Amino acid sequence: MPRRKTESTAAELVPEQLSLPSLKDAAADCRACDLWKKGTQTVFGDGRSRAKVMFIGEQPGNEEDLTGKPFVGPAGRLFDNALEEAGIDRKQTYVTNVVKHFKWEPRGKRRIHKKPNAQEIAACRPWLEAEIALVKPKVIVALGATAAQALLGPQFRVTKERGKFLESTLAPYVMATVHPSSILRAPDDETRHLEHRRFVDDLKKLARALK
């Protein structure tokens, strides 16, 4: 019987001496899954090293891939505005993604987001676990279904459980809400406005819990 090939992950690349700069440097050369071939660069997490809250999205987008920074594209700008409305200073937070390279497919001249698969998420998980171990946030907020299911299990439904504080081994509390990019994809202005308000309401709950 042929031996099953061990799945490759980034685990052996994580440095023994953990610090955010050493992690970022090590992740820059990561080849633990094939996504490094698609993306321009590794987009590592960014923010305060002892942040009380860590936001985790799915993966970097087109602008993030080009700049090397998370949450700086259109969804990142919406995120910044929503944080401000909720009274949360982004400089006091840490933002990252479950997958650190941009997965995309061509559509004409554009690069269109493609959802990472379970193997890519598993390969990248050691980076996320190391970030959580270092930052030790009080609350982790999963943004969107991919991040929420990676953290809370494949049965988790953001539509049913959004905005609730859930106990977790990852941090004292985990909350899930939508990814800001889903608000940008709303079919009309009225829905977009409504979804934005609901997102800000989730963040306001978080702001109260952080006080």
Ligand code: SF4
């Ligand atoms: S997506 Fe993650 S595991 Fe895959 S190459 Fe990039 S950093 Fe490594």
